[in-house]
Amino acid sequence: MLTFVDEETLRKVAEVVGSEDAIKVIEILKDSNEITDDEIANKTEIRLNTVRKILYKLYDHSLVSLRRSRDENTGWFIFHWKLQPDQLEGFILNQKRRVLEKLQTRLNYEKSHDFYYCHTPGCKRVPFEEAMELVFRCPTCTKPLMHFDNSKIIEILNKKVEQLRKELGE
Numbered sequence: 001m002l003t004f005v006d007e008e009t010l011r012k013v014a015e016v017v018g019s020e021d022a023i024k025v026i027e028i029l030k031d032s033n034e035i036t037d038d039e040i041a042n043k044t045e046i047r048l049n050t051v052r053k054i055l056y057k058l059y060d061h062s063l064v065s066l067r068r069s070r071d072e073n074t075g076w077f078i079f080h081w082k083l084q085p086d087q088l089e090g091f092i093l094n095q096k097r098r099v100l101e102k103l104q105t106r107l108n109y110e111k112s113h114d115f116y117y118c119h120t121p122g123c124k125r126v127p128f129e130e131a132m133e134l135v136f137r138c139p140t141c142t143k144p145l146m147h148f149d150n151s152k153i154i155e156i157l158n159k160k161v162e163q164l165r166k167e168l169g170e
């Protein structure tokens with residue numbers, strides 16, 4: 001009934017939704033046709049509030065659909081959730097594109113600037129223009145700012161960009 005959702009996909013979605021609990025929720029959704037938040041909370045032993053937060057985040061990204069019915073006894077609304085597995089792939093592609101854009105912006109920034117750094121952990125690198133204004137003194141620890149070789153950073157960013165481009169078939 002449902003298209004195959006692999007572990008990698010689940011992990012990526014969970015990363016975006018921002019919790020390990022999201023993986024459990026998606027796994028339950030994956031194995032059900034339609035399920036209520038109560039049932040998910042019972043099956044996963046995750047607090048109902050947390051389950052609902054995860055579900056609404058997924059809903060925001062159109063990864064789940066929602067149907068409402070009324071409980072005949074209590075008159076309260078019951079929410080029935082359903083995974084939209086065909087949306088998952090598109091969602092992940094979009095995420096990857098977004099990450100790629102960010103990486104490319106960062107890479108361009110690294111390539112087009114010369115950086116200076118005091119080599120003190122916790123202090124920041126500053127681009128050349130700013131270092132000049134600071135008369136090559138670190139604004140945080142006042143130690144001298146030395147040229148910082150960012151070729152390693154560029155190399156790592158390049159690799160990540162290449163990898164994502166490959167994955168996106170660019």
Ligand SMILES: [Zn+2]
Pocket residue numbers: 118119120123124138139140141142143
């Ligand atoms: Zn410093």
